[in-house]
Amino acid sequence: MSLKETAALLAESRKIVNQSKEDDSYVLLNMILKIVTTMDNRMQKIEKGVNKIDELKTIITSVVARVGDLEKTVHDVKLKNSELEGSIEGISNVFDEVNNINKEYKAKLQNLSSKFIQLENATKFEIGKLRVENEKIEKLKSNILDLQCRSMKNNLIFSGLAYNKNENCEAKLRNFIYEELQIEHHIEFGNVHRFGKIGRNRAKPIVARFIYRRDLECVLQKAFRLRGKPFSINEQFPAEVEARRKKLYPVMKQAKQDGNQVSLIRDKLFINGEQFEITEHIDIDDQHRGHPNGGFRDIMMTPANTNGRPYKRQRSGSSPIETKTDDVDIIDLPGYEFRMKNRKKVSRNRSGGITLGYKLEHANKIKILTTDSQFVLWFKVSSDLLDIDDDIVFGIVYIPPEYTNYSSQDAYSQLENEYIIFSDNYKYVSLLGDFNGRTADDDDFVIIHDDKHTDNITDFIENKVYMLDELNIPKKRKSLDRVKNGYGKRLLDLCKGNNLFIVNGRIGDDRQYGKLTCRNSSIVDYCISSVELLKYFTNFHVLDFCTLYSDVHSPLQITLASTKQDVVNNQCLNTVTDTCNRPENIKKWDNDKIGDFQNGIDVEEIHALIEDINKVESNMDKNEMNLIVNNMCDLFLDSARATFGVTKTSGLKKYKNKPVKLDKEWFDYDCKFARQNYRKLKRKFKNSSTDENRQIMKSSEKQYKKTLDKAIIAHRKKMAKK
Numbered sequence: 001m002s003l004k005e006t007a008a009l010l011a012e013s014r015k016i017v018n019q020s021k022e023d024d025s026y027v028l029l030n031m032i033l034k035i036v037t038t039m040d041n042r043m044q045k046i047e048k049g050v051n052k053i054d055e056l057k058t059i060i061t062s063v064v065a066r067v068g069d070l071e072k073t074v075h076d077v078k079l080k081n082s083e084l085e086g087s088i089e090g091i092s093n094v095f096d097e098v099n100n101i102n103k104e105y106k107a108k109l110q111n112l113s114s115k116f117i118q119l120e121n122a123t124k125f126e127i128g129k130l131r132v133e134n135e136k137i138e139k140l141k142s143n144i145l146d147l148q149c150r151s152m153k154n155n156l157i158f159s160g161l162a163y164n165k166n167e168n169c170e171a172k173l174r175n176f177i178y179e180e181l182q183i184e185h186h187i188e189f190g191n192v193h194r195f196g197k198i199g200r201n202r203a204k205p206i207v208a209r210f211i212y213r214r215d216l217e218c219v220l221q222k223a224f225r226l227r228g229k230p231f232s233i234n235e236q237f238p239a240e241v242e243a244r245r246k247k248l249y250p251v252m253k254q255a256k257q258d259g260n261q262v263s264l265i266r267d268k269l270f271i272n273g274e275q276f277e278i279t280e281h282i283d284i285d286d287q288h289r290g291h292p293n294g295g296f297r298d299i300m301m302t303p304a305n306t307n308g309r310p311y312k313r314q315r316s317g318s319s320p321i322e323t324k325t326d327d328v329d330i331i332d333l334p335g336y337e338f339r340m341k342n343r344k345k346v347s348r349n350r351s352g353g354i355t356l357g358y359k360l361e362h363a364n365k366i367k368i369l370t371t372d373s374q375f376v377l378w379f380k381v382s383s384d385l386l387d388i389d390d391d392i393v394f395g396i397v398y399i400p401p402e403y404t405n406y407s408s409q410d411a412y413s414q415l416e417n418e419y420i421i422f423s424d425n426y427k428y429v430s431l432l433g434d435f436n437g438r439t440a441d442d443d444d445f446v447i448i449h450d451d452k453h454t455d456n457i458t459d460f461i462e463n464k465v466y467m468l469d470e471l472n473i474p475k476k477r478k479s480l481d482r483v484k485n486g487y488g489k490r491l492l493d494l495c496k497g498n499n500l501f502i503v504n505g506r507i508g509d510d511r512q513y514g515k516l517t518c519r520n521s522s523i524v525d526y527c528i529s530s531v532e533l534l535k536y537f538t539n540f541h542v543l544d545f546c547t548l549y550s551d552v553h554s555p556l557q558i559t560l561a562s563t564k565q566d567v568v569n570n571q572c573l574n575t576v577t578d579t580c581n582r583p584e585n586i587k588k589w590d591n592d593k594i595g596d597f598q599n600g601i602d603v604e605e606i607h608a609l610i611e612d613i614n615k616v617e618s619n620m621d622k623n624e625m626n627l628i629v630n631n632m633c634d635l636f637l638d639s640a641r642a643t644f645g646v647t648k649t650s651g652l653k654k655y656k657n658k659p660v661k662l663d664k665e666w667f668d669y670d671c672k673f674a675r676q677n678y679r680k681l682k683r684k685f686k687n688s689s690t691d692e693n694r695q696i697m698k699s700s701e702k703q704y705k706k707t708l709d710k711a712i713i714a715h716r717k718k719m720a721k722k
Helices: 003-019 022-151 169-179 213-226 239-257 360-365 411-425 466-470 486-498 565-581 591-600 603-615 622-644 669-687 691-721
Strands: 155-159 189-194 206-210 232-235 262-265 268-271 274-276 336-341 353-359 366-369 376-381 392-398 428-434 500-502 525-530 537-542 556-560 584-586 646-648
Touching: 022 239, 155 213, 169 189, 169 206, 169 486, 206 213, 213 232, 239 262, 239 268, 336 360, 336 376, 353 360, 353 376, 353 392, 360 366, 376 411, 392 411, 411 428, 411 486, 486 500, 486 525, 525 556, 584 622, 591 622, 603 622, 669 691
Parallel strands: 392 428
Antiparallel strands: 155 206, 155 232, 189 206, 262 268, 268 274, 336 353, 366 376, 376 392, 428 525, 500 525, 537 556, 584 646
16 A cells, blocks of 8 residues: 555545444444555565665775775785885896806906916916925924023023022022032032023922033933922923923823833933824923923922912911911910011911911910010910929021022021020020921031040030930930922021020930921921920920921920929819719610620619618508609619719800800801811711721811811902902
């Protein structure tokens, strides 16, 4: 039904309604309802159409946007296409230019190739001529090298002799040969001087030209006496020959160890008569290169006692005699006082100082005696301490090693002059410390033969050697060191001229041994004393070496007797009384001693206790029961004491308010653990002194020292960054 028809129908319906009667109203209403229903359906169709129009609008909008993007993309493609066409055109031009250049270079290369062929032919001719010239040059070099070797044939190089300003090299070398090599006949030198780079002891080596070859051979034969000393002797060779010899040293050493016959002549090594050829792979670094030790031609000695440890850091105040301190250093140890005599006031590399430490309770009995010599620290101990008739004067000595930068020819002279001054005023004088002199077992007194003519020296020197017999001290001392050096001779002269006697190898625990004191290879630390003081010596002992307290030296321990007999006896009596009153503890249970414990119980006493229990009535009081129990316990305790042993407490008073000693900042947990382990193993070795326990203790001691060094270095680096 169209709109016009609907409108006509509505108009007709209105007309009918106006003219109709009540009977026709039903028909009319049906018609109206039909019209309304039709209109509703049409309206729904219209709404659906309108919704589709909105969807079409959205689609059209999206299509328009895409078309715009496509237009933009097409535009960009057109621009890039234009640029690409331009680039292709430029590449074409470049290719044409490269092609033209290539043609030019090709022509030039052909020209150069022809010239190279001409040069190659000319070079072959020149190489032939150069080969002939090189053969002549090599022959000349060989002749020159042979002439150099012949000119150095009678030359020897001496290393390790310290340098002194305004020195006489020839006189120093003669003195060295006389004292160290013990060659007494006169040797003729052509020339003696220093040369080359600074070597051992921070001094240049000395080269000496011998007039006679037999003197040179004699020096080489006596060079074995330098073993263990900071010196070396070498034949001089040109640098080229010496470089080849260094490559042959380890081969020669190994061949000797294998039992072969070996000879090294200049730079040629012969093994069992056949020459050894140096190959390319033989190249050993200098720091790992071996040298023959004790050979005939080259003698390389390692130092046995030097003034420092080049590969190990020094600890200040680590030795009671020679210290590494200056005036800036402070040693703080509760209950002790330290007095130092340093070589330098302020020094970057500390060495050569002397330190004295003593308990504060003895401070009023000890007095420092000021002198000019830097080689000895004198102090006086009051006679009241030992209750003797005169004070005792001690001198702590440190004399730097011979032939070093710190050595002094006047060291022993200064020491003797100051000793004479003190010996005139005091009866008891003793010197102890590091003399750096090796005396072997030579006599330290003058031997006088009554039946032979003696020098006039005996008229001026009072010989007190007879007093050794009165004191039951042997005249001939023991010594494990069989070497004697120049300083050792001076030390013996000091003793002979002043009636001083060496205590080492004569008294106490060292009486039958004469133990080594340095590096377990030499004796350079001594205690020497006037004969009047010897009667108070009760013991002399060389303690075991400890890296915590010294670099190479073993500590010396001397014990002097006191004449305070009454006081000593009373102290001993009080000590015994205190010991008896101290509480005792039974040692720990040992399963291996169960049988001994059972057998130690008094069976008869047990039976007696059982009878007492049976006799007691049922109304036993508490005291009787406690008495029986105590008696039973005593039986078991007595057996335990007899079987396992007892320990007594120290009896020392414990102060609750005792100040706690704080560790240093660098003393960390690792240091504490290493110290605890070292002390534990040290106590174990003290209880059971076996070789195995000694090695374990030494190993823990070294580990403790390394831990301390590591912690100190780390702490210093940390402080340097702040």
